[in-house]
Amino acid sequence: MPNRTVTFTGIKFDNPFLLSSAPPTESENNILRAFEAGWGGVVVKTIGLHPVVNVIGARTKFFRTTPDDNAVSMKKRTGAALHGSWNWELISDKGLDWWVPRIRRMKEAFPTRVVIASIMAGSGSDKELRAWQTLTQAVQDAGADGVECNFSCPHMDRKDMGSNIGKDEGLCSVVTEAVKEVAKVPVWTKLTPATQDIVVEAAACFRGGADAIVSSNTFPSLPIIDPETLEFEINVDGLVSSGGLGGPAILPMSLANMARMCQAFPEKSFSGIGGVSDFNQALSYFLLGCGTVQVCTAAMLDQAIGPNVIKRLLSGLDTFLDKHAADGWNSIEDFRGLRRDRVVAQSQIRRPAGDQYQGGYEPVEGYAVPESSLSS
Ligand SMILES: Cc1cc2nc3c(=O)[nH]c(=O)nc-3n(C[C@H](O)[C@H](O)[C@H](O)COP(=O)(O)O)c2cc1C
DSSP: OOOOOEEEEEEEEEEEEEEEGGGGSSSSHHHHHHHHTTTTTTEEEESSOOOOOOSSSOOOOEEEEEEEOOOOSSOOOOOOOEEEEEOOSSSSSSSSHHHHHHHHHHHHHOOOOOOOEOOOOOOSSSHHHHHHHHHHHHHHTTOOOEEEHHHEOOOOSTTTSHHHHHHHHHHHHHHHHHHHHHHHSSSEEEEOOOOOOOHHHHHHHHHHHHEEEEEEEEEOOOBBBOOOTTSSOOTTTBOOEEEEEGGGGGGGHHHHHHHHHHHTTTTSSSEESSSSSSSHHHHHHHHHTSSSEEEEEHHTTTTTTTTHHHHHHHHHHHHHHTTTTGHHHHSSSTTTTTTGOOOGGGSSSOOOOOOOOOOOOOOOOOOOHHHHHHHH
């Protein structure tokens, strides 16, 4: 039997696959169903001190694309394939007091499964920093195995919250340090991809004492404008605000950020998120150096908590380890980070020698055919 277990930031996981902080983990019932389905852990939907109120109507919709014209739209069309999720959902609409007894109960029901509590407060005053500490103490006393600081929610108006923390290395460091001051459990920080150089904010979190970096949250984005109605495909009274793109569309961008952080801090711990729906995508994150992988969009579209997604992730991992048994690979640790050093500066990539150069014409998809092949 292949070894699925991992130890990540000192926490032992039955398997390295978690549901990320999002609708799949927004209720006790969902989380219990997720554990029954086999997920190694969950990151609870982000908890604040107080409940919040979401916009009216849909909080998430899905972009799909059609094979004939590659048109991306939220409209349902036959034969269209998933492109990504778009959401403008806030943190949990239940406050800390609602969550505390539920975290306790889910840990009692599934003691070997991992519960990470995602938390969020502001950062503009000492009072706000104390709110992070109150949240940390409450969730760890309830039995959470770790906390994940949300420095990444892309739709916050407040300058001292969500991704506005993740864009500011000073705030990343100060908030992480405040949380670490009271934390008895590992502290993960989830960073926004909406920054010029994510390595800077990752370094700041590590300076503050973070035990792991989590990436990516969704990318800032807008819905598309319907050419018939001239309205955004999702709107309230004709208005829209910037929301977050997730799912398959963000996989390559999330991998790029992860590669840079894993190279900058090869000894540190990283949890990869973005566009994972089966083991093949999770593998890219492991090969770059991640120790765990999280899933949102694919799980939302699979009975809300992804029973088939986790089945595919586990069987994919087993098959992969089986295939590489002769290489001596028995667990994630045996191949983690194996491709970390393959991402290099452009100038280090080999150029064609002499007559292989086609003068800008290439015999590959998307380019004009070489003149030599026209004349023959
Ligand atoms: C509707 C929705 C709500 C989300 N809410 C949160 C949240 O409260 N906290 C958080 O850290 N991330 C939140 N996320 C981001 C996801 O956890 C995840 O980072 C992102 O969707 C990328 O993963 P994916 O490509 O598997 O969807 C949310 C995503 C969606 C689609």
